[in-house]
Amino acid sequence: MNQPGTFTLRATDGQARRASLVTAHGVIETPVFMPVGTVGSVKAVSPEDLKAVGAQIILGNTYHLYLRPGDELVARMGGLHRFARWDRPILTDSGGFQVFSLSGLRKITEQGVEFQSHLDGSRHFFSPEKVVSIQKNLGSDIMMVLDECVAWGQDRDYTAKSLELTTRWARRSREAYPRGSGGQIMFGIVQGGFHEDLREESLAQLSEIDFEGFAVGGLSVGESPEEMRRQLYHIGPKLPAHKPRYLMGVGAPMDILDGIMAGIDMFDCVLPTRNARNGTLYTSQGKVNIKRAEYREDERPLDSNCNCYTCRTFSRAYLRHLYVTRELLSYRLNTIHNLAFFLDLAAGARKAIEDGRFMAFRQQYADVYGEPGKQEMEAQQS
């Protein structure tokens, strides 16, 4: 059972799942949070920092790595693991989301998507096959298929047509890298916007393709927390039970917990790393804006319930000083802490599911971070 893609359910608690997923670079224990390492570096921290906070897997962005340093260069350097000196699993996204969010001009055809680099305006073309080829060059453990990420506010007709294109692209992706043709595994991405029936349709179509896992894409694109949860609670539990489920680009602590509650196994988000650089820090007492004057002479650790290097070592007063003076050390210390918070949340969720007390675990966070999408949850639980 050491075949990449092997997925083993260890325990469940309601819809929440405690499982493990085999990859070529080791086993991932889920639910898992994946720090985002856009261009082959999780911003401001080192591989050792990531291991110290318990990161099991990191994400690399296909779009960014294709542009810089280039996937072919990475391949010549022995792949992304070797290039970035990260020997644990890596998931690469398909670039689809970045093409649709970062690139200026873009043109979608049956064949793929033409786009302009956000760096220099140069023109590029991503086909499903090209994106698979890039991810083969990067040598990630988990590949994602090229999809069209439908923007918030798109109408039903557009969304319905788009999901069929996403399905055709998904099939071409799998054909470009048949299951077992290498050590990498491939996930399909369920689209369908904010229409439950279209989500189901997308899932039905993708389920016919032999992916090792399924992702939910196109959420957290501008909709309300309630709307996000309406889709999540609808489609999450319907994803194939014997395969890993990944909620892409989500999210805040309560979003992750509610994703787990909906049966999701994997999460990634730039929130902990980006907010760290903006001085917004997640703690067991809630969010802390470290630049506030109240921390000027606060000798306490940032979070007395956290065991990360930052909290073990420095005072809030010093962290505030570093942030206010824009010292580079500030970015690293804040990032280490925020990642520790998100990774501890996932580790705590794993333990809570094993112990059959996930909802109580979730409640601890809701008491601090607030109860989002209350109505939808009640509908879900009734």
Next chain:
Amino acid sequence: MNQPGTFTLRATDGQARRASLVTAHGVIETPVFMPVGTVGSVKAVSPEDLKAVGAQIILGNTYHLYLRPGDELVARMGGLHRFARWDRPILTDSGGFQVFSLSGLRKITEQGVEFQSHLDGSRHFFSPEKVVSIQKNLGSDIMMVLDECVAWGQDRDYTAKSLELTTRWARRSREAYPRGSGGQIMFGIVQGGFHEDLREESLAQLSEIDFEGFAVGGLSVGESPEEMRRQLYHIGPKLPAHKPRYLMGVGAPMDILDGIMAGIDMFDCVLPTRNARNGTLYTSQGKVNIKRAEYREDERPLDSNCNCYTCRTFSRAYLRHLYVTRELLSYRLNTIHNLAFFLDLAAGARKAIEDGRFMAFRQQYADVYGEPGKQEMEAQQS
């Protein structure tokens, strides 16, 4: 002999000295290079990073720390060691150099110097006593007296008058903190510009004051390497032999080696840290501009003769990629390496002096970094 200020010569090799200096936070082995931690953080690295590259002592800037976060706040936080979580020795400068180089308007009187903050234009006044008070609040191991740092190009009359003011300020500084009145020790600063006789006069006046060490100030302010060496070789060996000698704000690798050759024990400079952030890296093969295209696919370590974390772990190709993409990790990895290079240079010099082969050790660097101020060295050695 554990009294702070105790200075023990271990070996000499020509004018070069191998010694140790006792401070309240431990013994410093000299010759020593001191990384600059401007506002209580050596830019881009952590206390653990500094220890890993062998930093024995770091420098804090009185001017910067007085402005932010304020010396009184630092005192309430238990002093700079506790605030920044650095338990090894700290030297604080007098703020004089920053007042004369960073501040806009400034007015020098017998009493002290009025200046404007470079941050917000606010007006402040440094007297010798105030600067001692600030350094007491910071709790550094080695305090520097307020001096007037004479600019390159000032005439002889101004310089002669200025050095007498510096002497009077030095005397007031010592009176504000008599020897042994606490765990901190205090160094005087020899000025005198680019006139050998004025340098001698400054030293003669300061020698009458009971300082634990002496610094040479006002070099590396715009003069040629030859002119710098002319002063250094003249005054270095004349500084009291039984006390530590500190060449302030110097310098490049050959400057440090030539300082050691002139009998200097202590050095500080922003060059390794600042250049690291600019992508200029010091190696045993010379300077490397890491952004150059030739390193795009260079899998070798930055310096195969270096044992720092950066060189043990990453390739030039990855370091180039991090630099080109402006990843924050780049600053840390580059800084770790450059500091390792400067600290290894000092450690190598210590060993070479013990072994009586300092000039051969120096020559290894001169072969790579070039021979500066050749004429003056020959004059010195004849």
